Amino acid sequence: MSEAEDAILQFLQSNNEIADSQQFATSVGLQHAELENVIKSLHGFQLVVAQRKLGDGIFKIGSAQARKNGWIDIGKNGVVRKVEHVEDCVKDLLNRIKNKEVVSDGDIADLKKRKLIDKLTWKGYSLTRGPKYTIKRKKVVTDLTREILQRGDWKDLEFKEYNLNAGARPIEYGCDHPLLKVREQFQNIFLQMGFVEMPTNKFVESSFWNFDALFQPQQHPARDSHDTFFLRACSTTRQLPEYYVEKVKHVHESGGYGSKGYGYKWKREEANKNVLRTHTTAVSSRMLYLLAQEPFQPRKYYSIDRVFRNEAVDRTHLAEFHQIEGLICDRGLTLGDLKGVLRSFFARLGISKLRFKPAYNPYTEPSMEIFSYHEGLKKWVEIGNSGMFRPEMLLPMGLPDDVSVIAWGLSLERPTMILYGIDNIRDLFGHKVDMNLIEKNPICRLGMY
Numbered sequence: 261m262s263e264a265e266d267a268i269l270q271f272l273q274s275n276n277e278i279a280d281s282q283q284f285a286t287s288v289g290l291q292h293a294e295l296e297n298v299i300k301s302l303h304g305f306q307l308v309v310a311q312r313k314l315g316d317g318i319f320k321i322g323s324a325q326a327r328k329n330g331w332i333d334i335g336k337n338g339v340v341r342k343v344e345h346v347e348d349c350v351k352d353l354l355n356r357i358k359n360k361e362v363v364s365d366g367d368i369a370d371l372k373k374r375k376l377i378d379k380l381t382w383k384g385y386s387l388t389r390g391p392k393y394t395i396k397r398k399k400v401v402t403d404l405t406r407e408i409l410q411r412g413d414w415k416d417l418e419f420k421e422y423n424l425n426a427g428a429r430p431i432e433y434g435c436d437h438p439l440l441k442v443r444e445q446f447q448n449i450f451l452q453m454g455f456v457e458m459p460t461n462k463f464v465e466s467s468f469w470n471f472d473a474l475f476q477p478q479q480h481p482a483r484d485s486h487d488t489f490f491l492r493a494c495s496t497t498r499q500l501p502e503y504y505v506e507k508v509k510h511v512h513e514s515g516g517y518g519s520k521g522y523g524y525k526w527k528r529e530e531a532n533k534n535v536l537r538t539h540t541t542a543v544s545s546r547m548l549y550l551l552a553q554e555p556f557q558p559r560k561y562y563s564i565d566r567v568f569r570n571e572a573v574d575r576t577h578l579a580e581f582h583q584i585e586g587l588i589c590d591r592g593l594t595l596g597d598l599k600g601v602l603r604s605f606f607a608r609l610g611i612s613k614l615r616f617k618p619a620y621n622p623y624t625e626p627s628m629e630i631f632s633y634h635e636g637l638k639k640w641v642e643i644g645n646s647g648m649f650r651p652e653m654l655l656p657m658g659l660p661d662d663v664s665v666i667a668w669g670l671s672l673e674r675p676t677m678i679l680y681g682i683d684n685i686r687d688l689f690g691h692k693v694d695m696n697l698i699e700k701n702p703i704c705r706l707g708m709y
């Protein structure tokens with residue numbers, strides 16, 4: 261038992277009350293904080309405790325005010341008195357406070373503003389004996405142990421009551437990042453529409469699959485190191501399908517399939533260069549090539565994964581982000597099919613007002629940017645890109661010439677930021693993300709589907 265506990269219990273045996281724990285602490289020569297801990301642990305059965313708030317004021321007197329009032333002058337010679345008699349109401353007020361007299365709230369506010377007084381509060385307790393008061397506290401046992409059972413002590417021991425109101429330890433749990441939640445919703449949409457996921461596990465891709473197979477000429481600005489991350493180690497790809505490479509080279513240089521090609525000297529070294537894939541369409545080109553190697557069957561594919569661009573980072577751009585991509589490969593598809601699929605895809609996101617704007621991609625013709633009407637912003641915003649893959653891309657792969665591929669792509673970050681009300685992409689992804697955002701954000705529900 262501590263000294264403080266002894267002091268309290270002993271005092272209370274012969275006295276009815278400890279009126280003020282602050283004073284008591286001083287009288288027994290103990291720190292109030294130490295006493296406070298004991299008081300808290302004895303509170304309840306041993307003691308009845310009431311908390312008291314004691315207020316008081318301390319003050320300082322400012323000379324600046326006296327000077328301002330023209331009563332004194334402070335110069336080289338020290339303080340010089342300038343008037344014979346002053347009516348010092350401030351002093352009166354301060355004296356009244358000192359004598360614990362009542363002063364108006366307005367006066368208190370004034371004095372506080374002038375920093376003449378400071379309001380201090382401290383807490384103390386008044387204590388009286390509780391229902392189970394004893395001079396020595398019986399230690400209560402918290403756990404029933406094997407030893408206690410063996411020794412038979414349990415018969416005489418007092419056990420601590422369960423405190424059913426005690427707060428429990430916070431449960432540790434993992435949380436999905438908002439991007440993962442939104443990704444799952446998009447995945448559900450694709451799966452409900454009968455799409456199959458493409459394997460997107462290659463972050464490093466050869467320029468060949470990322471650009472050349474997509475009929476993107478080798479001088480295209482996107483293939484510049486300002487826009488694309490090239491690799492220093494493992495800088496080139498080990499293997500490409502040679503027969504198909506020849507066809508791609510030919511279509512770039514001199515066309516075929518009704519196309520004139522680009523008319524430049526295609527270089528194998530450029531195609532061999534490894535890059536961090538700049539779009540998931542690199543995966544689509546591989547998948548379509550594989551599809552073309554077998555007897556034709558229609559397919560609906562999707563992917564949602566990371567892509568990389570060597571861009572300046574700002575509120576809306578990161579050097580790595582996620583793309584959502586969908587494609588349908590079938591005989592006789594038209595631009596009307598693309599629009600229809602886009603409408604039903606976006607309707608499942610709760611987006612029904614769509615507009616299409618002609619655009620350009622090296623690998624699609626026609627190409628369309630997708631705009632949706634943003635009710636909050638009251639304007640049309642771009643939400644994706646789409647098109648029909650060019651014959652210069654599909655025919656060298658070996659797909660039958662009546663097969664068309666309609667495809668579209670969008671970023672995962674854009675809808676996530678809109679859904680979660682985040683206006684800086686760096687708050688969503690990267691090293692500056694607040695862990696609270698990840699723990700506390702709500703589940704994601706996209707439209708009605």
Ligand SMILES: N[C@@H](Cc1ccccc1)C(=O)O
Binds near residue numbers: 540624646667668
């Ligand atoms: N790859 C395009 C998106 C796209 C996919 C498929 C067809 C057309 C466009 C992009 O990175 O923006």
